Amino acid sequence: MRNYQKDANLDNRLHKLIKFFDIKKRITIKDIAKALNLTSSTVSRALNDNSRISEKTKQAVKQTAKELGYEPNYLASALRKGKSNLVGLIIPRANSYFFSSVVKAIGDRLSIEGYNIIITQSNESYEKECQNIESLLYTQVDGIIASLANETVDLEYYNKIKANGVPLVIFDRGEDSLNVDYIGIDDYLSSFKVVEHLYNQGCRRIAHIGGYRHTRIYESRVEGYIDALTKFNLPLEESLISESNLKVEDGRAIMEELLKLPNKPDAIYAAGDFAALGALQVAKENHISIPDDIALVGFSNEPFTSLITPSITSIEQHSEMIGRLAAETFLDRINNPDKAVKLNKIVLDTELIVRESSKKLK
Amino acid sequence: MRNYQKDANLDNRLHKLIKFFDIKKRITIKDIAKALNLTSSTVSRALNDNSRISEKTKQAVKQTAKELGYEPNYLASALRKGKSNLVGLIIPRANSYFFSSVVKAIGDRLSIEGYNIIITQSNESYEKECQNIESLLYTQVDGIIASLANETVDLEYYNKIKANGVPLVIFDRGEDSLNVDYIGIDDYLSSFKVVEHLYNQGCRRIAHIGGYRHTRIYESRVEGYIDALTKFNLPLEESLISESNLKVEDGRAIMEELLKLPNKPDAIYAAGDFAALGALQVAKENHISIPDDIALVGFSNEPFTSLITPSITSIEQHSEMIGRLAAETFLDRINNPDKAVKLNKIVLDTELIVRESSKKLK
DNA sequence: TTATATTGCGCAATCGTTTGCGCAATGGTT
DNA sequence: AACCATTGCGCAAACGATTGCGCAATATAA
Structure with missing residues (x-):
């Protein structure tokens, strides 16, 4: 009796405290269970639509869950379920x-x-x-x-x-x-398509601004480029290939080097759009016409490629x-x-989006 | 004795099964505890560098934790700690x-x-x-x-x-x-700055391609626009203000309407860069020179604004x-x-990035 | 009517950590 | 020597949900 009294007292004070600090007590399935005179097992099963629970009980559980403002704790669930x-x-x-x-x-x-x-x-x-x-x-x-x-x-x-x-x-x-x-994506084939396109536009000296070849995708792009050159009997020269981070600055620097060559390229294929942009900027500054003097193709189809002048031909990766x-x-x-x-190895086809920067033939 | 025998047997078979399926048993603090003849309490405290644990024990715990390949379970920790x-x-x-x-x-x-x-x-x-x-x-x-x-x-x-x-x-x-x-950001002030800039460039009929005014930021931009017009004694006309989703198409459509006006604006301030881009496209198509015929300013400083020709003046939001x-x-x-x-209400200053599209005065 | 399924729910352990409390051993103070 | 503080660790209950098992009560089949 004494004990009960004490507990009730405590409970009372606790409630006041809760009210005072406006602490919202977390509602758990136990609370729902208590309210309905059930066990938490049943409540859990009811909420998860377990077939062993009667429709009536499910309704009641869901109802009071809503009334009490029950919010499940995914962490607890995750811990137990291992998911x-x-x-x-x-x-x-x-x-x-x-x-x-x-x-x-x-x-x-x-x-x-x-x-x-x-x-x-x-x-x-x-x-x-x-x-x-x-x-x-x-x-x-x-x-x-x-x-x-x-x-x-x-x-x-x-x-x-x-x-x-x-x-x-x-x-x-x-x-x-x-x-x-x-x-x-099929980096090799994409590269191949780029070179093929440039060849069809009449380009015969095609430079490649590539990424670092220790990364597989850039290595593949180089290979596609090389194999395409070989197929079309185009010159494959050290001076026309480079490796970089493919940022705008890299494109700029490499373009400047290319323009110093005694035998300038008539097309540039950059393995990234930003490098292509850098190259374009330098070309503009040097009054070199894109695509008339030099055709230009990028990679990735960044949004800006379609917005700038001239718009840049690129590869859409989906x-x-x-x-x-x-x-x-x-x-x-x-x-x-x-x-x-x-294993799933999905290799998507890419799309060559031809724009102004590589349209030599009208 | 019988019982023990049975358990050992079970344990044995379980181990074989585990080995067979190559199941990696999760190592928990209990395993560490068992290995060191401690309790999980101590292990937990040791791992968390509790001051009540001796340095020696901490070392031992961390050592065997590493040896056993222990990986903590954040979910369990989160559940218990409520964080x-x-x-x-x-x-x-x-x-x-x-x-x-x-x-x-x-x-x-x-x-x-x-x-x-x-x-x-x-x-x-x-x-x-x-x-x-x-x-x-x-x-x-x-x-x-x-x-x-x-x-x-x-x-x-x-x-x-x-x-x-x-x-x-x-x-x-x-x-x-x-x-x-x-x-x-301070949308009101940013808008004001835009109009002020256009005014200083000699523009006197400034249109505004705005967002929907039920969104506060767009409402503030409109207000800044209007107040600036008032300050500089510029005409405030219904036909020069519009509301839209500020997409490229919206910019296009609204620009076309503006060009039909008997009294065309000499500047356009769009509350979004994409709308500004749409306006720019239409202007180009109609052989209207930006900025000479009409000056143009956008908002947000999207990357493309600096890349296209002419580059678009915009507001950098940081x-x-x-x-x-x-x-x-x-x-x-x-x-x-x-x-x-x-409450923290942080309002950042914006920066007007002046580019070609609004540079009338050299 | 008896045997067997099925339905509806409770018991209690469990997931892996954390933590308040308690207890013993040691150290330090008068 | 008596006393208190500190150090080092264990006990056991949490956190909130899930689930294998068990036990009645009811339904179905034989």
Whole structure:
């Protein structure tokens, strides 16, 4: 009796305190259970539409859940079920058109299935990328979708993901050596198409402003370029090929070198639009007409390529589709964990968008 | 004895099974505890550098943690501590320059403090925005940073966030009515500066291609425009003001209307760069010289504004700083939950970037 | 009518960490 | 020597939801 009195007193004071500080008590399934004289098991099953619960009880549970303002705690659920409904995303940076388009597509697709995405940026740093992987694994993500940093060569950390049984999907930048699902484009063929187009426009000395060849996609682009030159019997010269970060400044610097050549190129194919832009700027400054003196083609179909004058011919990578397919590849893995044998290697066709910068023939 | 025998047997078979399927057993603090003949309490404290644990024990714990390949489970920790180290982000869409820049900045800033960010997109839909809020709250995020969808007028859902005691920071698009921390720019003053600049360039009939005025930022821009006109004794005419979504097509359509006017404007100030671009396109098509016939100014300083010809004068919003400040405002709230009284309303200065499209005077 | 399914729900363990409290051993103070 | 403070660690209960198992009560079949 004494004890009861004390408890009631305590309860009373607690309530006053709660009211005073306007603390909103979290409503849990236990509260719903108490209100209906049930157990939390039943409430949980009712909310999850378990077949062993009567329709009547389900209604009652859902009703009072609403009345009490119940809000589920996904963390608790995730801990128990071993499934967080979170997908980790690792990208070099968020503020580029390509990556942000992919992010948008992945987000849109996965939100339909009830997943949220955690976005992390490597800023092209290998170290940061490793930190991101750890952080995502510790957060118990159900999968990771990643595009590798430029720096990343060692892939031990990515094996860690697989070792944890977490599905991994790589897009765009990725190594074949890594035995995982991959979504990308046919860089080799795209390059080939570019050169073919330039050849058809009458160009015979085609320079290539390339990315660093230790990255597979840029290596493939160089190979496509070289093979196409060979096919069309065009000169393949050291001085016409370069490697860089493909920024605007890089394009500018390389273009300046090219213009110093005794035997100037009549076309420039840059493996990135920003480098192409740099080249265009230098051409303009030197009163060299694009495309009449030199034709120009970029890569990625950045929005600005269609807006500037002259508009720049480029390669459309279908970034939104890459994102959607990456998301769906992950979903496929999650929904069929058994058929873990066959890898998905999706290589998308690209589209050559011909614009003013390479239209020599009207 | 019998029992023990049975258990050992079971254990044995389980181990074989594990080995067979190559299942990696999750290492928990319990395993570390068992290995060192400690309890999980001690292990937990040791890993968290609790002062009540001897240095010797800490070393031992950390050592075997590494040896066993221990990986913490943030979900469990979050559940117990009531802190997830996750921050929710709600933006209209990820693939715009402004928002992706903000995302990048927020991500970079918060990752330093050990937070991960969950990104959700409203796609300008009020309904989706509400779903996002719910989803984020259920995921137990420690805070939410949001920019409202165009559609969003009713803010009841945002009050739900505050009711849950979750810090909320709004940036860019937000209502004053909502009593929360806010980071944005001075839209009124920016508009004023634009008109002032155009006036100084000799323009006397200035049209405004505006956004929908039910969104505060666009309303403020209109007000700044009007007040500046008044100050400089310029004509304020219905026909010179419009409302739209500020897309390229909108800019085009409105420009065509403006060109039909008997008394054409000599300057156009668009509240968005894409609308400005549309106007520019139409002007070019009609052989109207920008800036000689009509001066043009946009808003947002999208990357393309500096790349096209003529380059477009615009307003730089410092998106990266907005992101950083939004992140820091959140951190401030989290670290000082007590001083919940004073709201942060940060209004950043913008910068008028004068380019070719509005340079009448050399 | 008896045997067997099915339905409806509760018990209690569990996911992996954290943390208030308690207890013993040691150290330091008068 | 008696007393208190500190140090080092364990006990056990949380956090909130899920789930295998078990036990009645009812429904169905034989």
